[in-house]
Every structure is written in structure tokens, then in C-alpha cells.
Amino acid sequence: MAVVEQWGKTHCIFNGSFLGGFKMDKYQSFVKVDRFSLAERTPLPRSNKPKYLSLELSFDKYNEFINQTLKKGIQLPLLEANFYDEGIITSDEEFYLRYSFLKAINELHFIDITFNLSDSTLPAYNAIMEKIGWKHNGETNLKMTIDRNPVSLERRDLRLESAQGKLLLPEEKLIWCTPAILYEIKEKVDERVLNDAIKLKEIVFDYYCRLNSLYYVEEFTDFDKIWLAYDFIKRHISFANEAVVVRDGREWRNNPNGINNWASEPLGTYLHKKGICEGQARLMQVLLNNQYMKCDTTTINGSHPLGSHAWSGTVVDDKLYQTCLTMSNPLKQLEKMGYIPDDDQIYPHIYQCSSLSNKELMDVQKHIKRLRK
Numbered sequence: 001m002a003v004v005e006q007w008g009k010t011h012c013i014f015n016g017s018f019l020g021g022f023k024m025d026k027y028q029s030f031v032k033v034d035r036f037s038l039a040e041r042t043p044l045p046r047s048n049k050p051k052y053l054s055l056e057l058s059f060d061k062y063n064e065f066i067n068q069t070l071k072k073g074i075q076l077p078l079l080e081a082n083f084y085d086e087g088i089i090t091s092d093e094e095f096y097l098r099y100s101f102l103k104a105i106n107e108l109h110f111i112d113i114t115f116n117l118s119d120s121t122l123p124a125y126n127a128i129m130e131k132i133g134w135k136h137n138g139e140t141n142l143k144m145t146i147d148r149n150p151v152s153l154e155r156r157d158l159r160l161e162s163a164q165g166k167l168l169l170p171e172e173k174l175i176w177c178t179p180a181i182l183y184e185i186k187e188k189v190d191e192r193v194l195n196d197a198i199k200l201k202e203i204v205f206d207y208y209c210r211l212n213s214l215y216y217v218e219e220f221t222d223f224d225k226i227w228l229a230y231d232f233i234k235r236h237i238s239f240a241n242e243a244v245v246v247r248d249g250r251e252w253r254n255n256p257n258g259i260n261n262w263a264s265e266p267l268g269t270y271l272h273k274k275g276i277c278e279g280q281a282r283l284m285q286v287l288l289n290n291q292y293m294k295c296d297t298t299t300i301n302g303s304h305p306l307g308s309h310a311w312s313g314t315v316v317d318d319k320l321y322q323t324c325l326t327m328s329n330p331l332k333q334l335e336k337m338g339y340i341p342d343d344d345q346i347y348p349h350i351y352q353c354s355s356l357s358n359k360e361l362m363d364v365q366k367h368i369k370r371l372r373k
Contacts, residue, residue, distance in 0.1 A: 006260040026350040027146050034086040036061035052111055057125025059085040062101050078111045083188050086118040086146045102128050110139045118146040118267040126159040134367040151294045160185050171266055175335040200286055208292040213373045223364045224297050229287040230323055230330040233280055239326055240264055278310040280325040302341040313347050318366045320351035331356040
């Protein structure tokens with residue numbers, strides 16, 4: 001672990017351990033590279049906004065951007081920018097490259113700027129922006145698009161409290177934050193998402209306490225945890241057949257009486273005991289991918305012969321085990337049943353898919369019974 005600099009706090013870069021034990025970066029093929037475009041855009045009629053430039057830039061093209069524009073003294077008007085830096089920082093040199101990059105673009109003029117980052121670059125950007133006095137808080141959006149080791153407690157310090165701009169993180173990532181951090185970032189996160197995350201933290205803790213009162217949780221295997229989460233959802237959550245109402249870019253389930261509508265997202269699915277495939281899959285991710293269960297679980301979006309679909313995937317022993325909560329059984333070979341992940345889904349591409357036989361599933365259930373207190 002290399003110490004970068006003392007800035008009131010110690011900022012560190014994790015070298016070999018930053019991959020969580022991986023000998024190679026399996027996610028590297030999904031890091032966006034070779035992107036550099038600068039095009040003039042005309043605002044919509046009657047918007048009263050001047051023309052602006054749309055900039056798309058991946059970090060590997062940073063020097064090209066600097067040399068072709070800034071060093072030549074080209075005057076850039078207002079920019080709408082998308083930056084991609086989803087790699088891994090493994091040295092002080094790579095850290096300082098980001099430092100130089102952010103200092104340079106801090107002097108430009110933006111109407112909107114989005115950083116698409118990784119679990120390695122997000123905390124580095126937050127620390128650097130705090131140090132240099134980032135000028136574009138109101139225009140800045142920060143996303144974490146790649147999370148290489150989502151269940152390691154050591155990886156949860158993303159320096160969100162020092163983030164400059166709006167954090168575009170879902171509830172599933174925010175539940176890892178301490179209550180103190182959630183309080184500190186309340187002005188940087190969508191209010192609805194933050195409130196959902198706070199309530200989901202309580203639900204996750206209650207779920208863990210319930211299991212701990214019934215079983216010797218410390219002896220659970222990952223398969224035990226997956227099966228119990230699946231069983232919990234199947235017993236408590238039914239499929240939501242209510243009509244869909246689209247509002248504010250979200251799909252709401254519409255009760256016949258027109259009141260008490262809810263979105264089939266993790267919290268709404270849990271509280272109303274109803275949810276569509278996405279709501280149930282995301283709820284399973286919440287129940288498993290947290291500081292108590294520590295299962296590397298994600299929601300997979302894709303399709304099925306019946307239409308668009310979402311299901312759950314968990315990495316065990318470097319293999320992906322998939323579970324459908326609405327149409328199939330847990331830990332089965334879903335690809336043979338016509339489940340096709342969308343092209344942008346990372347987990348099904350970098351992990352070999354595996355499954356359990358019926359006998360192995362029965363063995364899991366027997367093992368859980370033996371752990372009953």
C-alpha cells in the first residue's frame with residue numbers, strides 16, 4: 001500500500017491487493033477506452049442557451065485531448081462532457097496523472113459533466129477534487145460503473161463524504177455506507193434514493209438478526225445464504241400484476257383504488273410484499289450483498305422468450321450462479337432455459353456460469369437444517 005500524500009488525511013492507493021486477490025483484471029475488457037470526440041451542439045429552440053461542445057473522453061485519450069486543445073490554446077466554449085476512467089490505479093504515477101488531468105479541466109467551462117468511474121478511481125477523484133478546489137460542483141455527476149470487489153469491507157471507503165457534485169449511486173451500493181457517511185452525503189444524493197438506502201439498511205440488519213436467531217450463521221456457505229434469501233423472497237413476496245404507471249422516469253405499480261402506489265424497486269417490493277422481476281432480483285441483491293452476508297451478488301438485466309427480464313447472479317468460487325425469482329428455481333442453468341443477458345451486463349461475460357444439480361440443492365437444504373439452533 002503506497003501513501004500518496006498527506007492532505008490533512010492520509011490518502012492511499014492499494015496496489016496488488018486492490019484487485020481483491022485477482023491475478024488479472026477480469027473487468028478490463030469492459031473499461032471504456034479509445035473515446036475522444038468533440039462536436040458542436042445546437043440547443044433546442046427557445047432554450048435561450050448558446051451553442052456548446054459535446055465532449056466524450058476516455059482517460060487513455062487524456063494526453064491527446066490536452067495536446068490537441070489546451071496546449072494549443074484553443075478556446076473551448078461551454079462543454080457538456082462525459083469522462084470515462086474505469087480502470088485501476090496501481091501506482092503513485094497513475095494517481096498524479098489523474099491529479100494533472102483534473103487540474104487542467106478544472107479551468108474549463110461546463111454546463112454538465114459526468115464522470116464514469118470505478119471503485120478505484122472514484123475515491124481518488126473525490127480526494128483530488130477536494131484538494132484542488134473543484135469549481136463545478138453544480139454541474140458534476142459522479143457514477144461508479146465498475147465495482148470489482150463489491151463485498152469487501154476494506155473497499156467501502158469511497159470518500160463519498162468529500163465528493164464534489166451529485167453522486168449517482170443506487171441504494172444497493174449506498175447500504176454499505178455507515179449512517180454517519182449517509183448523513184454527510186445527504187445533499188449529494190437523490191433524496192428518494194438516500195431515504196430508501198437508510199430504510200434498506202435497517203431491513204438488512206433485521207434480516208440478519210432473524211437468521212442469527214435461528215441458525216449458526218457463521219457456518220453458512222454462500223450457497224446456504226443464496227437459498228435462504230431465495231426462500232425468504234418466495235415466501236414473502238408475490239408477483240405484482242398491477243398496471244404500470246410511468247412517472248419521473250420510473251415504473252410505478254398502480255393499485256386499483258389509485259392510492260398507495262409503489263415502485264417495484266428493492267424497498268417498494270419489500271414493504272408492499274409485491275414486485276416484478278427487477279424488484280425481486282434487486283431485493284435479493286440487497287439481502288446478500290451487504291456487510292453481514294458478504295455475497296458478491298448483482299442484478300442481471302436481459303431477456304427471456306416471454307420478454308424483458310431481470311434475475312440475480314452470485315459469484316461463488318469465481319463462478320457465476322444465477323437465480324430467477326419469478327419463473328425458475330435458484331442456482332440453475334438459466335442460459336439453457338432461454339435467459340439471455342443484455343450485452344452491457346458484465347458478470348455473465350467475465351465469469352463462467354455454473355449451477356447446482358437437484359441433489360446438490362437438496363444437500364444445501366439439508367446443511368441449512370443441520371445449522372438450526
